[in-house]
Amino acid sequence: MQTMLEVKGxxxxxxxxxxxxxxxxxxxxxxxxxxxxxxxxxxxxxxRNIMGILYPDEGSITFHNHKGKGIPQNKxxxxxxxxxxxxxxxxxxxxxxxxxxxxxxxDKAKERILDYLKKFDLEGKENVSIExxxxxxxxxxxxxxxxxxxxxxxxxxxxxSGLDPVSQxxxxxxxxxxxxxxxxxxxxxxxxxxVEEMCDRLFMIQRGEKVIYGTLDEVKTEYANFKCTxxxxxxxxxxxxxxxxxxxxxxxxxxxxxxxxxxxxxxxxKHLPEDLNIQELSMNRVSLHEIFIDIATDKRLMTKxxxxxx
Amino acid sequence: xxxxxxxxxxxxxxNMKNKSFIIGLFLTPLIIIGFGFFGSWIGGDSEDESNxxxxxxxxxIGIMEELESLVHNSELGWELHATDVSEEDAMTEIxxxxxxxxxxxxxxxLLEGIVPVYTSEDTDAFFTNQLAVFQxxxxxxxxxxxxxxxxxxxxxxxxxxxxxxxxxxxAIEEAAAPEEASEDDxxxxxxxxxxxxxxxxxxxxTGMAIFQSASQEKKDKIAEIILSSLTPGELMQxxxxxxxxxxxxxxxxxxxFLIPFIMIQTxxxxxxxxxxxxxxxxxxxxxxxYLMFAAIFVGIGATIEDVTTSGNFQGIVMMLPFLPFLFxxxxxxDPSGLWAQIGxxxxxxxxxxxxxRLTLLDVWPWMEIILxxxxxxxxxxxxIKLAGKIFxxxxxxxxxxxxxxxxxxxxxA
Numbered sequence: 001m002q003t004m005l006e007v008k009g010x011x012x013x014x015x016x017x018x019x020x021x022x023x024x025x026x027x028x029x030x031x032x033x034x035x036x037x038x039x040x041x042x043x044x045x046x047x048r049n050i051m052g053i054l055y056p057d058e059g060s061i062t063f064h065n066h067k068g069k070g071i072p073q074n075k076x077x078x079x080x081x082x083x084x085x086x087x088x089x090x091x092x093x094x095x096x097x098x099x100x101x102x103x104x105x106x107d108k109a110k111e112r113i114l115d116y117l118k119k120f121d122l123e124g125k126e127n128v129s130i131e132x133x134x135x136x137x138x139x140x141x142x143x144x145x146x147x148x149x150x151x152x153x154x155x156x157x158x159x160x161s162g163l164d165p166v167s168q169x170x171x172x173x174x175x176x177x178x179x180x181x182x183x184x185x186x187x188x189x190x191x192x193x194x195v196e197e198m199c200d201r202l203f204m205i206q207r208g209e210k211v212i213y214g215t216l217d218e219v220k221t222e223y224a225n226f227k228c229t230x231x232x233x234x235x236x237x238x239x240x241x242x243x244x245x246x247x248x249x250x251x252x253x254x255x256x257x258x259x260x261x262x263x264x265x266x267x268x269x270k271h272l273p274e275d276l277n278i279q280e281l282s283m284n285r286v287s288l289h290e291i292f293i294d295i296a297t298d299k300r301l302m303t304k305x306x307x308x309x310x
Numbered sequence: 311x312x313x314x315x316x317x318x319x320x321x322x323x324x325n326m327k328n329k330s331f332i333i334g335l336f337l338t339p340l341i342i343i344g345f346g347f348f349g350s351w352i353g354g355d356s357e358d359e360s361n362x363x364x365x366x367x368x369x370x371i372g373i374m375e376e377l378e379s380l381v382h383n384s385e386l387g388w389e390l391h392a393t394d395v396s397e398e399d400a401m402t403e404i405x406x407x408x409x410x411x412x413x414x415x416x417x418x419x420l421l422e423g424i425v426p427v428y429t430s431e432d433t434d435a436f437f438t439n440q441l442a443v444f445q446x447x448x449x450x451x452x453x454x455x456x457x458x459x460x461x462x463x464x465x466x467x468x469x470x471x472x473x474x475x476x477x478x479x480x481a482i483e484e485a486a487a488p489e490e491a492s493e494d495d496x497x498x499x500x501x502x503x504x505x506x507x508x509x510x511x512x513x514x515x516t517g518m519a520i521f522q523s524a525s526q527e528k529k530d531k532i533a534e535i536i537l538s539s540l541t542p543g544e545l546m547q548x549x550x551x552x553x554x555x556x557x558x559x560x561x562x563x564x565x566x567f568l569i570p571f572i573m574i575q576t577x578x579x580x581x582x583x584x585x586x587x588x589x590x591x592x593x594x595x596x597x598x599x600y601l602m603f604a605a606i607f608v609g610i611g612a613t614i615e616d617v618t619t620s621g622n623f624q625g626i627v628m629m630l631p632f633l634p635f636l637f638x639x640x641x642x643x644d645p646s647g648l649w650a651q652i653g654x655x656x657x658x659x660x661x662x663x664x665x666x667r668l669t670l671l672d673v674w675p676w677m678e679i680i681l682x683x684x685x686x687x688x689x690x691x692x693x694i695k696l697a698g699k700i701f702x703x704x705x706x707x708x709x710x711x712x713x714x715x716x717x718x719x720x721x722x723a
Contacts, residue, residue: 051538053706078538082708084531089324097320101313101539145535 001028003064004153004184010049010059012208019045020056020208027153027186032179034199035188036292042208043188044081047157050186051078065152074102077151081158081188083142085130091117091141092126095148104149116144120170136167143171147178154178156187160194172198192289202288206295224285226265228257232277243271253279258286313540317548321523322555335560338512339567363409363437366393366400370416376447384443397426404430411437413444420452501583503669506592508568509561510599510665514631516557517603520549521628524611524705533705542702550604550694557600592665595686599661602690603631609697612704613712623714634662645670654682657689696721 003026010023020042027033035043048054050061052071066072085094092113099109117123120140130138139162147154159175160168176198179185189195195202202219204212212219225246230239231254239248239255244263249256259268265283272278325331365388367374374392381388393412395403400412412428419425425448429437453463527533527545536545569580610627637659640649645667653663660682668674703720704712712720 051534053534053537073539076538078535080534080538082531082534085535086324086526086530086532088328090327093323093327097316098535098539100316100320101536142535 001031003027004029005050005186006060006062006064007046007050008060008062010046010061011057012045012049012054013057018208020049023059023205023208023210025203025210025213027184028201029152029184030179030182031200032175032185032187032198034195034202035186035205036190036192036195036202036288037188037205037211038190038292038295041205043205044157045208046205047081047155047186047188050155051076063153074104074149075152077146077149077154079142079146079154079156079159081161083139085138085142085145087129087131089130090127091122091130091133094130095141095145098145099148102149109148112148112150113144116148119174120144135162136164139163140167140170143174147174151183153184153186156185158189159187160189160191168194190292192287192292196288204292204295211295212291219288219291220285223291224287225261226259226263226268226283227286228259228268229280229282230255230257230276230278231280234277238273238276241273244268311544311547313544314547314551317540317545318552318555321549321552322559325519325556326559331556335563338560339564342564343567343571363388363411363433364391364407365389365411365413366391366395368393368395368412368414368416370414371420371451373415373447373451376450377444380443380447386440386443397428400428404428408432413441415448420448497578498583498586499588499669501578501580502586502589502592503665505565505584505589506596506665508564509558509593510596510662512557512561512564514600514603516553516560517600517607517631518628519556520553520604521607521611521614523549523553524608524701525614525617527705528612528615528708531708537706542705543698545705546608546698546701549608550601553604554597554600588668592668595661595665595683598683598686598690602657602661602686602693605690605693605697606630609693609700609704612701613707613717615708615711623717624711630658634659634666637663638666641666642670646675651678654678655685657685660686699723 005027007026008024010020011018012020023042023046025033025035035046037043045054049056063072063075066075092110095113096106096109099113100106114126117126120143122137122140125133125137130141133141143159146156154175156175159171163171172194175185175187179200187195187199196216199216201215202212203210212223214222233253234255236248236250236255239245239250239257242257244260246258246260248258269283363386367377367390369377369392374390378390381390395412397412397414404410404412407430409432410430411433414426427438427441450463453466458466527536533545540548572578573580606627610624614624633656634653637649637653640647641653641663644650650663650667653659654667664679664682664686668679699720700712700717703723704717
């Protein structure tokens with residue numbers, strides 16, 4: 001797959017504090033690449049460096065489909081984390097202005113705006129003033145503003161924050177559709193469940209440093225071991241006799257057994273003691289959410305284990 | 311530059327579609343014209359009052375005829391009546407009447423040299439002074455009584471005056487004639503200056519709007535979206551150009567209303583005086599002044615997200631365009647004096663003071679003008695550069711106003 005954006009060895013400090021340490025990743029054509037991390041990890045700083053709003057102290061940012069210097073602003077769509085729109089202007093006017101700034105033909109833009117408004121349940125709102133829109137509607141208009149000029153690379157910083165589930169689904173669907181149409185998408189988020197559903201590759205960042213980088217499948221097999229959740233009154237000493245268990249978390253009747261990396265689930269189940277009290281039992285892989293929480297709270301039990309096995 | 315023009319176009323379009331801007335656009339000239347009418351109405355009114363004065367004269371010395379012809383020839387508009395009402399009755403009479411006076415001319419009062427006058431309460435304050443016109447006939451009567459010949463009377467009533475003599479004597483004699491010409495001169499300078507002044511003021515006020523606009527950009531959090539398409543420098547330039555055009559629109563609307571108004575109210579041939587080279591210089595000064603303050607305002611605007619919590623520093627900077635007003639008094643008092651000179655060389659006051667001085671001075675001090683213009687141009691360029699530095703960082707700083715310390719740091723960067 002063709003690489004659209006390449007970030008290499010990014011370093012950035014604010015005063016004495018280094019906020020980005022040697023960040024490197026790529027965004028390929030027609031994929032959704034996610035930057036994940038807790039608040040303050042450096043996601044927005046990374047994106048602002050790409051957009052030329054901040055300048056890195058070290059490292060390079062290359063737009064492969066772009067000859068010449070600087071940032072191909074007209075080929076990039078950007079939805080910043082801190083976003084808003086002029087209050088006392090009409091929806092159509094501001095979107096046409098944004099399209100005009102990107103040198104996109106205005107008649108074509110007008111058509112696309114009307115299509116998008118229809119798609120986002122905002123039909124007939126083109127002549128409504130921005131200040132009359134609800135917050136969710138405003139975010140939809142901002143999203144339209146970011147994609148109106150058919151960008152080759154779309155950078156979305158926390159696109160889902162503050163959205164209701166219905167709007168989240170609309171956004172997810174549209175982002176997937178753009179990906180399928182060949183747009184490269186770089187999005188940042190701290191909502192793991194949403195990202196897990198849709199991203200092709202991910203880059204997890206904590207305190208300005210890379211923690212995980214790879215495709216979703218790779219990350220899952222690498223880091224997301226199986227866990228077994230058992231509901232029922234059980235003595236922890238009994239559970240500790242079960243093989244291939246990394247550690248156990250017990251909260252009242254619920255016990256969660258985190259299994260080692262190479263466990264074969266069906267074979268492992270046979271090792272369960274006969275006198276175990278099982279009201280309910282489920283087995284699944286540790287979710288991105290749990291990996292994320294783990295990293296964010298610095299427990300890093302699984303990741304360490306994962307790295308040791310890697 | 312192309313991107314700047316897009317921003318400028320947008321700012322103009324956005325404001326022209328904004329109701330409050332449109333209302334302000336037309337309200338400004340209407341208010342000015344309104345004050346014009348109001349002023350002439352008050353002025354006219356006070357004139358009328360002084361004209362209507364009814365004067366009853368108890369003339370015991372027989373000069374009524376002379377007084378009547380005197381009043382008739384003057385423009386005092388008094389109405390004279392002979393009366394024989396006693397002084398006591400006059401006192402009660404004036405209590406119920408308006409603009410009425412009783413004057414008692416008799417030998418007894420002339421002997422004392424004090425003529426009793428009874429006036430109603432609302433009489434014009436200048437009335438007693440105006441009565442001095444009656445002194446002539448009364449004095450003539452007295453001299454006649456004393457038995458002086460007409461010639462003697464004429465010599466005495468002429469009085470004695472002191473006149474300075476010397477090389478310039480002729481000039482004094484001619485002084486009356488060029489007065490009219492110098493009034494023409496004054497208009498010839500006044501009108502281009504007023505034109506420059508109108509542009510000056512309208513764009514200074516629109517310059518204030520640029521501050522609002524930059525601050526709003528932060529408040530609405532749209533800066534980052536806009537800056538994904540252009541550079542901060544282009545955004546700033548676009549705003550300055552856009553608001554400049556809006557200022558010109560305001561000035562044009564103002565003139566479209568004012569010029570017909572002035573032409574109706576007075577008979578000054580405005581256009582004759584307007585299309586002169588001086589106008590160009592005045593407009594040039596006004597434009598430079600705009601660029602300087604627009605740069606300062608756009609920079610400061612980028613440091614403020616919430617005007618209500620902004621610090622003193624920004625408040626003081628906001629007052630800078632009004633600094634020339636401090637110089638108005640001293641400069642009118644002495645257009646070539648020390649204050650006028652100082653004002654000409656301080657960047658913030660130079661355009662305003664220069665404009666005022668050029669209106670007042672007969673001979674233009676070209677050296678001072680050129681030096682002052684040089685100072686204005688250099689400081690304008692400097693402010694634009696500094697504003698660019700502040701704008702670049704300030705516009706993306708969310709959630710708080712910048713402190714003077716931070717601004718200083720950005721300037722050094």
